[in-house]
Amino acid sequence: MTPEQADAELAAVHPRDAAQAALREVLRERLARFPGHGGSGSGGSFAGSALDRDGTSEHLTTTAFVFERSGRRTALVAHRRLGMWLQPGGHLEPGDASFAAAARREAAEETGLGGLLELALGGMPLDVQRHELATSYGRCTAHLDVAHVFVVPDGSPLVVSEESEGLAWFAVDDLPDGTAPDLPPRLALASALLRA
Structure with a gap:
């Protein structure tokens, strides 16, 4: 995925409110400002772009x-570094065809x-979010996150990865202590949309 492809995906999103619309524009501005070593308008490469974990501080x-x-x-993951329960996710990789493909890869892993x-x-x-990071992350100060929703058959077995301290199914209305503060309303929204 190139920055241009990422921007086209974001441009197609219909934000549910003004706050989401403003945040989507923050992500698009970041992509335009950091197009990668290929340069804007020339298909910009992944390296050095706003998609590259080593490209920019955000x-x-x-x-x-x-x-x-x-x-x-x-399904929530006990994040080793942050010490809290989070949804699966992570950085994009050069071979990811889309945000959804990257989200699927991270969830599978x-x-x-x-x-x-x-x-x-x-x-x-589902939404876009901006997450400030602790100083322990070094030069990386924030993640600008694009969230997708996936479903699996009820009762599907989970396999914890080496990256995590734990992994479990939780009822949306009975989340564990230590859940990321912004997670409950986002999960409630996703659950409501799935059941609508």
Whole structure:
């Protein structure tokens, strides 16, 4: 995925409110400002762009909200470095064809659900978010995150990865202590959309 392709994906998103619209424009501005070593208008390469984890202090990332098909339970990862429960997700890689493809790859790596993951909500992102990072992350100060929703059959077994301290299914209305503060309303929204 190039910065131009990423921008086209974001341009196609219909934000649900003014705050989401403003944040989407922050992500698009970042892509325009850091197009990669290929330069703007020439297909800009991934390296050095706002998609590259080593390219800028604030770069785009991807998230996967993984739900059982019923929409009642979600898979959360105990993040080793942050010490909290989060949705699967991470950095984009040069071979990722889209934000959704990157989110699927991250979810497969972190949950072991692989081929069971089915993109939901018509393939459109649930939302975009900006996450400030602790100083322990070095030069990286924020993640600008694009979130997609996936479903799997109810009761699908999870396989924890080496990156995480734990992995489990949780009811959306009964999340564990230590859940990231912005997560409950986002999960509630995703669950409601899945069950609508």
